[in-house]
Amino acid sequence: MMRVLSAKLYGRRGFYLALLLLPPLLWLGIVYLGSLLALLLQSLYAIDEFTARIVPELTLATYRQLLSHPANVDIILRTLGMAVAVTLAAAVIAFPVANYMARHAGPAMKGFFYVGVMMPMWTSYLVKVYAWRLVLAKQGILSWFVDQLGLTPALEGALAAPVVGGPSLASSYLGMFIVFVYMWLPFMILPLAAALERVPDSLLQASADLGARPGQTFRNVVLPLALPGLAAGSVFTFSLTLGDYIIPSVVGAPGYFIGMMVYQQQGTAGNIPLAAAFSVVPIVLIGLYLALAKRLGAFDAL
């Protein structure tokens, strides 16, 4: 019975394929895509200000509310600024690590680096955020080290800075920035290392033979070839920062971020339409970012 059935199925590729694809497609198509549509629909509803009930009529009022309140625009710009800063910093810190593990380390050292990058990446997300609160706390490890090194005035100077500072690292944008960079760093290192591993040694040898100094080789040969990796990594760092609401609520200054607004509006405020409209913002920003990266040719070398 099974044999006859399987032989029949192998003969009819199309039917066999549809049979395989149908269950997962139904799940993602209905549950996931359906939910995304529900999200869009909710964002086109509005809340009645007197009864605090959701009025199921299509309207752009919620989007108008989102974009006309200066406080909401501030939240969007603040989140966007943080995402850009975190992406740049992650790229700068990730490059030496990725470059070393992909091109310089021997086989054993390479394995050590890969496990070394992946272990913290897979360590519980919440525990890492919590650990940073311990590290950044007023009497915590970082200030102890800074004190031992006699650098306390420098730290206090940084915390006294107008926008990024605050009463302690754990309650400043500077601290939040450090945590964001830390959390997404492996997502930048791994694609970058994968891209750098594909750079053929012969190109670097040729560049050196033709008289390029290491700096020139780096700028004109390595960097352009690493661009797809940088682009892939930056999509992670950018999109993860835009959508996060745990880190800004555990570490950092009182200013709101997009994710926090989404969480708060659906929860205590009970305003699902506004929460939905807020969550459309990262989708649009990520779409624009992908379009920009593609336009700049970031994916051409893939």
Added chain:
Amino acid sequence: MRSDRDWNRPSTGARIAAFAGLAFLHLPVWVILLYAFTTEDRTYQFPPPGLTLHWFAVAFAREDIWAALRLSLAVATVATAMALVLGTLAAFALARSRFRGREAVTLLFVLPIALPGIITGIALLSAFKLGGIQPGFWTIVTGHATFCIVIVYNNVIARLRRLPQSWIEASMDLGADGAQTFRYVLLPQIATALLAGGMLAFALSFDEIIVTLFTAGHERTLPIWFFNELFRPRERPITNVVAVTVVLVTLVPILLAYRLTRPGTTEPNL
């Protein structure tokens, strides 16, 4: 004249930067290990004034922690089982086939992890509210299964792509039917990918907070318990102990999964 090796030797500065980057990644993990044993229960004082095992015993006796742990394990088990079935089916369907709309389907199968978790969370909540569905165990599972499918799918499809098509043809030429080919040729080849994908999915579900906070209603998974503790710092030592336990519980399956998928691949099958 440069020697043959000169073009590829890292400068001391480059080496230091690489190791410093790696050390930065590990710092907080060690901090958590240390703080679980501290005798100080009010501040985050460093260095700890003394070390003790006392807090492990206190945490062990807490029923609310056990309840949260049980819920998290149940959710992760069900979500992983669903993901193994659905993710594997999708991988088999998409590994080699060509059909119209394939690109769109492939995109759909990476979207749940390509978009930030908060989108999945608020989208599911929007749908539950529209459908009048009460949040609870199954809404949590729904959210987790959606991204766990992607993890299993990625692992299995990566393995299937490395598997030469000629093996399947050889098996068929030698008289095996489809079921036998699956049982004796395909299954042994993808077994470790399935195991690795399943363990990653389990660990990810066990640790998930961003989607879960939207879909859980009044249920409390272990990460939600932990998240609430962060804003109620009365019981810091117990939080520290739970943190260490969570790290150990998630790290073991992940390291095993890494070992199982290692040959030839360096990219994680996120």
